[in-house]
Amino acid sequence: MVLQRVSLLTIGAYDLPLLRSFYxxxxxxxxxxxxxxxxxxxxxGVMLSIFPIKELSKDAGVEIAHHPEQFRGVTFAINVDSLEEVDATIEEVRSVGGKILRKPSDAFWGGRTAYFADPENNLWEVAWNPSAVFDESGAMVSY
Structure with a gap:
């Protein structure tokens, strides 16, 4: 059985200094x-790393298939503690140059959600889920 643990997510960067500066x-x-x-x-709960995409593709033994303008088929999420935090987080992202893709709105499942893209179009959801449970470190343990 494979250990059920996500401990590190790595974004392949076309321009590492740009992405690093954004975060x-x-x-x-x-x-x-x-x-x-x-x-x-x-x-x-999880470390986020940024590594040059050319080096990451070599390390994994695959070809680079996408350009930064294209959707990569992956989204990341920042789950916040209150519905007001969704709006506040999106405003903070906007203030540092993030591209807002979907303004904060109430979700059909009872929470609040919004989306933004970093400078290389990596997509992030900002969400408040009223039933989410976080441990003492802030990691989500249930939703």
Missing amino acids: QKLGWEETEFSSDNYAAFKTA
């Missing part, structure tokens, strides 16, 4: 492992 402007804390060629950010 720094969001106020995200970097790890001591960050360098000019790699960035890693501490988040609740």
Whole structure:
């Protein structure tokens, strides 16, 4: 059985300094492992890393199939503690240059949601789910 644990998500960056700067402007804390060629950010439960896409494709043994303007078929999520935080988070993202794709709105499932793209069109959902449960570190353990 494969261990059921997601511990690190890596975004392949076409322009690492640009993406790194964007997440720094969001106020995200970097790890001591960050360098000019790699960035890693501490988040609740999962680390987020940014690595040059050419190097990532070599490491994985695959060809680069997408361009930054295209949807990559993956979204990330930031789940917040209140419906007001969805709106506030989207405004903060907007203030540092994030592209708002979907303005905050009430969701059919009872929460509130919005979407933004970082400078390389990696998609992020900001959501409040009234039934979400977080542990003491802020990691979501149930929704």
